[in-house]
Amino acid sequence: MRLALxxxxxxxxxxARAASLxxxxxxxxxxxxxxxxxxxxxxQVTLRDAGQEPHTLTSVDAAWTAVQVNAxxxxxxxxxxxxxxxxxxxxxxASPQTPPGQGMAGVLHVPSSASGTDPNGSSPPTKPTPDLxxxxxxxxxxxxxxxxxxx
Numbered sequence: 001m002r003l004a005l006x007x008x009x010x011x012x013x014x015x016a017r018a019a020s021l022x023x024x025x026x027x028x029x030x031x032x033x034x035x036x037x038x039x040x041x042x043x044q045v046t047l048r049d050a051g052q053e054p055h056t057l058t059s060v061d062a063a064w065t066a067v068q069v070n071a072x073x074x075x076x077x078x079x080x081x082x083x084x085x086x087x088x089x090x091x092x093x094a095s096p097q098t099p100p101g102q103g104m105a106g107v108l109h110v111p112s113s114a115s116g117t118d119p120n121g122s123s124p125p126t127k128p129t130p131d132l133x134x135x136x137x138x139x140x141x142x143x144x145x146x147x148x149x150x151x
Contacts, residue, residue, distance in 0.1 A: 018044050019079065023069065023090065023104070025051030030093045032057075035106035039079035045108065048074040053092070055104070060087040060096045083112035 019039035021032050030051070039045050047057045049069040057077075058066040063086045067075040080086060089096060090104035098105035 018046055018076075019108075020046040020048060021057075021106070022048045022050040023055035023057075025053045025055070025093070030055075030090070030104050032088075032090070032104055032106045035101045036109070037106070038109040038111060041079060041081045041083065041110055043079045044076045045079050046074055046076045055093070056091040057088055058091045060089065066091065079108065079110050083110050085109055 019037050021034055021037055024031055024033055030053070033050075037045070045057075047055070047067055047069055049055055049071050052071050054068060054070045056066050056068045057075075063080045063084075064077045067077050069075050086108045087096075087100060088106055088108060089098050093104040100107040
């Protein structure tokens with residue numbers, strides 16, 4: 001039983017890794033939060049619409065197929081396999097010329113290795129702690145039960 005609970009905790013914790021950002025349009029300041037994020041090559045990147053209007057996550061250089069979300073929806077795509085810095089924007093609220101961090105434009109860093117260095121050799125920004133949601137809650141519960149029952 002303990003081994004099963006520990007396995008459940010590890011599985012839930014391991015499945016929570018994903019890069020994500022929110023599209024926000026509260027007031028007159030539509031933006032991505034965060035506007036800068038890091039994802040491993042091929043890692044799933046999720047866009048959540050935390051506002052009331054539709055949004056897209058469109059690559060400036062067509063590195064991925066644009067994803068679109070409506071209010072309270074989310075959509076995911078795989079980060080490019082090639083390391084690099086990929087600029088993106090919302091096709092409804094910005095343009096390819098919008099600088100990252102201004103309005104609905106940003107940059108996705110895809111490091112060249114698991115060490116977390118980008119192609120220029122510098123460390124990319126720290127990714128915010130992912131929202132573990134239900135899987136995190138189950139992992140914490142399973143781990144707590146496991147530790148509680150130890151002799």
